[in-house]
Amino acid sequence: MLDMQKIVVLTGAGMSAESGISTFRDTNGLWENHRVEDVASPEGWLRNPELVLNFYNIRRRQLKEVEPNTAHLSLVRLEKKFDLQIITQNVDNLHERAGSSKVLHLHGELTKVRSTGDPRLIYEWDHDLNLGDKCQKGFQLRPHIVWFSEEVPNISIAAKYCNDADILIIIGTSMQVYPAASLLAYSRLDSKIYFVDPSPNLSFGVHNFPNLEVIRATAGEGVPMLVETLLKH
Numbered sequence: 274m275l276d277m278q279k280i281v282v283l284t285g286a287g288m289s290a291e292s293g294i295s296t297f298r299d300t301n302g303l304w305e306n307h308r309v310e311d312v313a314s315p316e317g318w319l320r321n322p323e324l325v326l327n328f329y330n331i332r333r334r335q336l337k338e339v340e341p342n343t344a345h346l347s348l349v350r351l352e353k354k355f356d357l358q359i360i361t362q363n364v365d366n367l368h369e370r371a372g373s374s375k376v377l378h379l380h381g382e383l384t385k386v387r388s389t390g391d392p393r394l395i396y397e398w399d400h401d402l403n404l405g406d407k408c409q410k411g412f413q414l415r416p417h418i419v420w421f422s423e424e425v426p427n428i429s430i431a432a433k434y435c436n437d438a439d440i441l442i443i444i445g446t447s448m449q450v451y452p453a454a455s456l457l458a459y460s461r462l463d464s465k466i467y468f469v470d471p472s473p474n475l476s477f478g479v480h481n482f483p484n485l486e487v488i489r490a491t492a493g494e495g496v497p498m499l500v501e502t503l504l505k506h
């Protein structure tokens with residue numbers, strides 16, 4: 274059987290917006306209630322761990338109230354015909370709950386926590402995390418989230434996936450946070466690139482990517498249409 278064509282999908286907060294999870298840099302961005310430095314940084318964690326734990330507890334609770342949207346669900350259909358790898362900046366589990374089988378998280382996962390004393394100790398966690406919740410070695414647990422200024426351990430495998438891709442689909446990201454935003458540069462010149470976003474930030478320079486097609490639409494509108502097109506050919 275011919276090798277299936279490889280599609281890599283890079284998603285950001287816009288992918289989950291229509292599920293009711295607010296984005297970060299749109300007007301009512303999530304960060305507005307908090308300064309980023311206070312809730313998503315190692316300094317914020319040291320300064321006020323309760324504030325950080327509460328911020329992620331609220332987001333983890335919200336996960337139980339939301340569902341994957343049509344864009345998450347339509348991506349699953351691509352797996353029938355393509356070797357599909359999702360790379361997401363999102364920490365929600367909506368791609369997994371929609372049924373996607375290969376999801377790489379760049380910025381961590383809300384449904385996991387890890388030991389502050391031994392980062393290899395990672396636990397599934399679906400309820401509130403509080404001070405005093407410790408790992409088996411007695412260290413405080415923290416959200417398994419990549420905070421600003423922290424390493425993004427999965428970035429090199431993500432870059433390889435992007436370079437292997439025959440088709441790269443970027444959905445709902447402002448392409449402002451590095452190193453995730455650099456992944457576009459790892460795409461091959463002969464690969465086809467689609468960028469689905471109602472108000473795309475094209476400051477990376479469309480002219481650098483001759484095979485880039487911008488689809489000015491929400492994920493809920495643009496992704497099902499794009500999936501239809503890709504499944505037809």
Ligand code: APR
Pocket residue numbers: 284285286287288290291296297298299362363380444445446447448449450469470471472473474490491492493
């Ligand atoms: N459908 C598709 N895209 C949308 C929709 C929608 N319904 N609504 C908004 N968008 C787009 C916006 O136009 C914007 O380009 O989603 C993007 C959201 O950008 P950000 O809020 O910056 O989110 P993201 O790019 O994922 O942020 C990257 O920054 O805060 C950190 O770690 C956090 O992973 C996050 C990273």
